[in-house]
Amino acid sequence: xxxxxxxxxxxxxxxxxxxxxxxxxxxxxxxxxxxxxxxxxxxxxxxxxxxxxxxxxxxxxxxxxxxxxxxxxxxxxxxxxxxxxxxxxxxxxxxxxxxxxxxxxxxxxxxxxxxxxxxxxxxxxxxxxxxxxxxxxxxxxxxxxxxxxxxxxxxxxxxxxxxxxxxxxxxxxxxxxxxxxxxxxxxxxxxxxxxxxxxxxxxxxxxxxxxxxxxxxxxxxxxxxxxxxxxxxxxxxxxxxxxxxxxxxxxxxxxxxxxxxxxxxxxxxxxxxxxxxxxxxxxxxxxxxxxxxxxxxxxxxxxxxxxxxxxxxxxxxx
Amino acid sequence: xxxxxxxxxxxxxxxxxxxxxxxxxxxxxxxxxxxxxxxxxxxxxxxxxxxxxxxxxxxxxxxxxxxxxxxxxxxxxxxxxxxxxxxxxxxxxxxxxxxxxxxxxxxxxxxxxxxxxxxxxxxxxxxxxxxxxxxxxxxxxxxxxxxxxxxxxxxxxxxxxxxxxxxxxxxxxxxxxxxxxxxxxxxxxxxxxxxxxxxxxxxxxxxxxxxxxxxxxxxxxxxxxxxxxxxxxxxxxxxxxxxxxxxxxxxxxxxxxxxxxxxxxxxxxxxxxxxxxxxxxxxxxxxxxxxxxxxxxxxxxxxxxxxxxxxxxxxxxxxxxxxxxxxxxxxxxxxxxxxxxxxxxxxxxxxxxxxxxxxxxxxxxxxxxxxxxxxxxxxxxxxxxxxxxxxxxxxxxxxxxxxxxxxxxxxxxxxxxxxxxxxxxxxxxxxxxxxx
Numbered sequence: 001x002x003x004x005x006x007x008x009x010x011x012x013x014x015x016x017x018x019x020x021x022x023x024x025x026x027x028x029x030x031x032x033x034x035x036x037x038x039x040x041x042x043x044x045x046x047x048x049x050x051x052x053x054x055x056x057x058x059x060x061x062x063x064x065x066x067x068x069x070x071x072x073x074x075x076x077x078x079x080x081x082x083x084x085x086x087x088x089x090x091x092x093x094x095x096x097x098x099x100x101x102x103x104x105x106x107x108x109x110x111x112x113x114x115x116x117x118x119x120x121x122x123x124x125x126x127x128x129x130x131x132x133x134x135x136x137x138x139x140x141x142x143x144x145x146x147x148x149x150x151x152x153x154x155x156x157x158x159x160x161x162x163x164x165x166x167x168x169x170x171x172x173x174x175x176x177x178x179x180x181x182x183x184x185x186x187x188x189x190x191x192x193x194x195x196x197x198x199x200x201x202x203x204x205x206x207x208x209x210x211x212x213x214x215x216x217x218x219x220x221x222x223x224x225x226x227x228x229x230x231x232x233x234x235x236x237x238x239x240x241x242x243x244x245x246x247x248x249x250x251x252x253x254x255x256x257x258x259x260x261x262x263x264x265x266x267x268x269x270x271x272x273x274x275x276x277x278x279x280x281x282x283x284x285x286x287x288x289x290x291x292x293x294x295x296x297x298x299x300x301x302x303x304x305x306x307x308x309x310x311x312x313x314x315x316x317x318x
Numbered sequence: 319x320x321x322x323x324x325x326x327x328x329x330x331x332x333x334x335x336x337x338x339x340x341x342x343x344x345x346x347x348x349x350x351x352x353x354x355x356x357x358x359x360x361x362x363x364x365x366x367x368x369x370x371x372x373x374x375x376x377x378x379x380x381x382x383x384x385x386x387x388x389x390x391x392x393x394x395x396x397x398x399x400x401x402x403x404x405x406x407x408x409x410x411x412x413x414x415x416x417x418x419x420x421x422x423x424x425x426x427x428x429x430x431x432x433x434x435x436x437x438x439x440x441x442x443x444x445x446x447x448x449x450x451x452x453x454x455x456x457x458x459x460x461x462x463x464x465x466x467x468x469x470x471x472x473x474x475x476x477x478x479x480x481x482x483x484x485x486x487x488x489x490x491x492x493x494x495x496x497x498x499x500x501x502x503x504x505x506x507x508x509x510x511x512x513x514x515x516x517x518x519x520x521x522x523x524x525x526x527x528x529x530x531x532x533x534x535x536x537x538x539x540x541x542x543x544x545x546x547x548x549x550x551x552x553x554x555x556x557x558x559x560x561x562x563x564x565x566x567x568x569x570x571x572x573x574x575x576x577x578x579x580x581x582x583x584x585x586x587x588x589x590x591x592x593x594x595x596x597x598x599x600x601x602x603x604x605x606x607x608x609x610x611x612x613x614x615x616x617x618x619x620x621x622x623x624x625x626x627x628x629x630x631x632x633x634x635x636x637x638x639x640x641x642x643x644x645x646x647x648x649x650x651x652x653x654x655x656x657x658x659x660x661x662x663x664x665x666x667x668x669x670x671x672x673x674x675x676x677x678x679x680x681x682x683x684x685x686x687x688x689x690x691x692x693x694x695x696x697x698x699x700x701x702x703x704x705x706x707x708x709x710x711x712x713x714x715x716x717x718x719x720x721x722x723x724x725x726x727x728x729x730x731x732x733x734x735x736x737x738x739x740x741x742x743x744x745x746x747x748x749x750x751x752x753x754x
Contacts, residue, residue: 008519086637107637108510108521109591116590117635130639132521176521200526201518240507 003115003124004307006133007181012157015142015184020154021306022143022299029065029302039068042312045098047089048127049075049105054273055127055137058297059102062304068312071096086110087119094120100312101125108132123311131171137272138177140303142185144296145224148268159186164216166192166253167228167280168235168242170199174272175228179205192216192253196242213253217262225263226270227255227281246279257284268292326740326753327356331365331701333691335667341370343697346740350693363735363752367705371671373405373698373738375678375687377468377497378551378575378623379648381407381438383429384422385414390628390718392426395648396435398626398717400744402648403700403733406679406687407436407626411443412473418443418454420462427464435743439684442466444485444496448474453485460492467683470497472551473598475533477503482537486546493683495547495573498537500558501599505529510639512585512600520588522638525600527555534558538565538572549681550574552625554599556609563618573681575623576610578647578654579723583607587723593634593641594723597627615664620677624651628719645723649715653729656704661730667704675700686739697740704731706748 001014010018028036044063048056056072063070073093086105093101100123103111108130115124128134142158150156163182169175169191182189189207191198198209210216230249235242243249250256255269263269269281269291277283286293325344333339333351340353342360349355356362376399382390390398392409399407409426411417417426423440430438442459446452448471459466469489476482476498485496506529511517513524534550538561541548550562553574562574579597584604587595595601613619627644634641647654655674659665665673679688689695710727712720735753736744745753 085632085635086640087635105637107639109639110637112591113637130521131523173521176519199518200513200524201515204515205518 001310004135004311005111005115005124005126007135007138007177007184010181010184012184015139015181016155016157018139018303018306018310019143019146021310022139022302023152023154025305025309026299026302035065035067037067038309038313039063039066042099043069043071043097044100044102044308045071045073045093047073047093047101047103050128052104052128055104058300059127059304062301063308065301066305066308068308071098086113087117090114090120094122098122100308102127104128106130125307125311128173130173132173133177134173135177135181136300136304136307137174138181139307140296140300141178141226141270142181143299143303144270144292145268148292149223149266157185158182161187161223162190162220163187163224163226164190164192164220164222165226165228166213166216166255168197168230169193169202170197171231172228178226179207183207190216190220190222194243194253213255213259217259221264222267224268224270225255229272229274230276230280232276232279250279254280254282255285256282260285260288260290263290270296273297325357325360326363327353327360328363328365328370328701329353331368331370333370334671335369341365341691341699343737343740346697348691348693348695348697361752363749365701367703368734369667369702369704370691371667371700371702372675372688372691373736374403374652374674374700375682375684376404376407376624376626376648377621377678377682378472379407379409379626380412380628380644381409381426382413382628384425389630392429392438393433394716394718395626395628396430396433396438398646398648398715399436400736401716401733402650403652403702403736404436404648405698405700405736405738405743406439406684408439408441408468408682410472411441411470412448416443416447417441418446418448420455420458423459423464423466424462436738437684437687439468439682440464440466441472441497442469444469444471444476445481450474450476450478450481453481453488456485456488456494457491460494467492467494468497469494470499470551472497472499475499475501475503477533479536479540483540483544486541486548487544490546495549495681497549497551498533499551500530500533500537502529502532511588511596512602514585514603516585516588520591522588527557527602527606530555530599531557531561535561538562538570541572542568542570547571547573551623552577552580552599553610553619554580554602554606556606559609559613559618563613563616566618573620573677574613574618575621576614576619577623577625578651579645581607581610581614582654582658583723591638593636593638594645594721594725596638596641596643597645598643611659611664614659614673620673621681622651622655622673623678624648628717629721631720634721644721646715646717646719646721649717650710650722650724650729652702653708653732654724656731657729697737699737700733701735702731703734703748706732706734708732
């Protein structure tokens with residue numbers, strides 16, 4: 001692996017290697033001294049063109065726990081705001097000696113452009129590109145599911161499990177990343193969303209698609225239920241709204257106490273955060289013992305440590 | 319009289335790829351098809367193995383001048399056209415300022431004549447500033463020295479049905495035609511590529527085929543209703559082909575264009591997010607490509623137009639969403655047509671002459687172009703070596719821009735010389751010894 005751009009590029013072996021490595025990383029995080037010397041002398045740049053304190057902080061913590069130097073470069077107040085191109089920004093950071101670039105950008109494909117255009121030679125980690133991919137989110141989701149439902153055993157996939165992803169699939173890089181990763185790992189994926197929020201073309205994906213949460217609860221034995229964030233301003237504005245009202249969305253797709261009660265006992269409830277309580281998920285569901293939302297955050301650090309380790313330490317090992 | 323205008327005899331050339339003859343050219347005309355009639359001082363070129371076509375005519379070129387001279391000028395674009403075998407181009411109106419007045423179209427017309435490498439026919443904007451709201455002074459442009467007959471807001475769709483109806487009716491006065499960029503604006507807000515399997519995966523906002531087809535259908539019906547000519551630019555979807563086929567069967571005076579990129583490339587090229595493949599309308603699916611081929615074969619599609627759209631490097635060397643739409647095409651058009659349509663047996667060179675010279679000239683109502691290769695006709699000739707394969711190198715092109723999607727592609731044949739009214743406007747290295 002040279003870059004991590006999309007979960008669609010990951011083989012089952014690659015994906016399991018990352019999850020197993022993340023498992024090792026998680027163990028080191030239980031020690032008193034959680035810092036590893038692995039990436040000492042390496043520089044990781046967090047290149048964030050979109051605000052995302054959560055993801056940026058997670059990558060920063062992961063890199064620092066591996067003893068890498070971290071440069072946070074955010075678009076706000078930088079030369080990007082003055083119209084500097086992605087190419088110039090990337091080359092500037094490369095000139096400052098970056099070994100790895102973690103990029104978050106509003107344009108789908110921005111990470112791929114950085115990795116393949118010949119602008120820079122650093123390893124590139126996609127931390128979310130437009131509505132395309134957010135591979136470390138899917139990896140931390142898979143890691144969390146494996147821990148809860150497969151005992152977290154090294155070498156295991158997600159064979160035999162059913163994961164339902166509920167919400168705005170059309171605009172979701174989390175959904176796209178999970179579709180490919182979870183199916184590669186052997187899980188069955190069910191997308192639960194209004195027809196207006198399914199991309200044309202998704203009918204060719206290796207998933208089932210249903211149009212109400214009740215239909216999903218009735219039709220499938222769901223092992224993990226993943227609620228996506230609904231961006232309210234996008235969803236209900238003007239004549240091009242994707243559904244008639246927030247209340248109607250909640251009625252058809254929201255996870256409330258009664259729907260929660262219909263899930264099998266072992267089923268976990270996930271959310272990539274930040275949650276809209278009362279819209280896609282009720283407080284009762286968000287705070288229930290089945291919710292692993294907080295654990296997802298912690299697992300994010302272990303997964304990102306694994307990815308940085310595999311991309312940046314690999315050269316010296318080999 | 320320069321060396322390039324002394325009489326020229328091309329011996330044993332294949333006219334339209336099917337009839338071997340000589341071309342005797344003097345004083346801007348083809349004077350005979352037999353070398354026996356050659357004037358004493360004529361230069362002679364061995365045409366064996368070459369195909370002669372009537373000089374190519376493009377109905378769809380963006381020359382960018384005035385306003386975007388960093389991407390192309392009338393001079394560099396003319397040079398690029400000549401290198402591609404073109405003797406005439408129609409310069410689209412989306413310049414800065416927009417070609418929506420007699421003053422601007424005359425400026426473009428005059429600059430084209432000064433350069434003198436191809437005949438530059440300005441296209442007039444349909445609406446003021448391409449805004450789609452008020453008709454531009456179409457009559458003034460038609461009556462100007464530029465003699466505009468083709469009107470288009472290309473780049474923008476004339477989406478208001480009432481404005482489109484009025485424009486169609488109005489140009490009947492001077493036998494003009496409205497060339498429509500068929501794109502429903504509301505259905506394509508923010509769109510980045512063809513909406514389908516690839517866009518779903520790449521997370522790029524989709525440009526649905528129906529946004530083109532709905533406008534094509536509406537405009538065919540409007541043209542029938544008011545009895546006017548309409549021309550559909552860069553038709554790209556399989557159902558657009560079906561709609562135009564249906565309209566033609568009803569007797570609607572509709573003509574349609576396909577571009578070299580829409581007959582050779584698909585939306586799969588967007589994987590990798592290389593913005594050289596970003597174009598409007600977007601590259602479609604293989605099924606669409608095949609339907610467009612079928613439309614060319616059965617005459618539903620009348621012309622191949624390049625939609626040559628130069629962009630400065632910085633407008634393509636960036637993330638997909640930030641990149642400009644468009645590709646250059648003048649210098650690769652004939653090679654792409656040979657590769658995709660001639661080599662596959664779908665069309666003959668005689669069809670190529672119709673698609674790339676005769677019909678564009680007829681639709682544009684331009685005189686002296688698209689004429690037969692026959693004695694007494696203007697000496698507008700494109701010489702092709704169909705066996706001279708080459709690898710496309712955008713850096714080596716005459717265009718000022720390099721945004722070719724065909725870079726690195728092998729094309730089977732190439733233009734070796736272009737002759738405009740007896741003057742050699744382009745000769746490649748294999749010809750320079752004979753034509754210098």
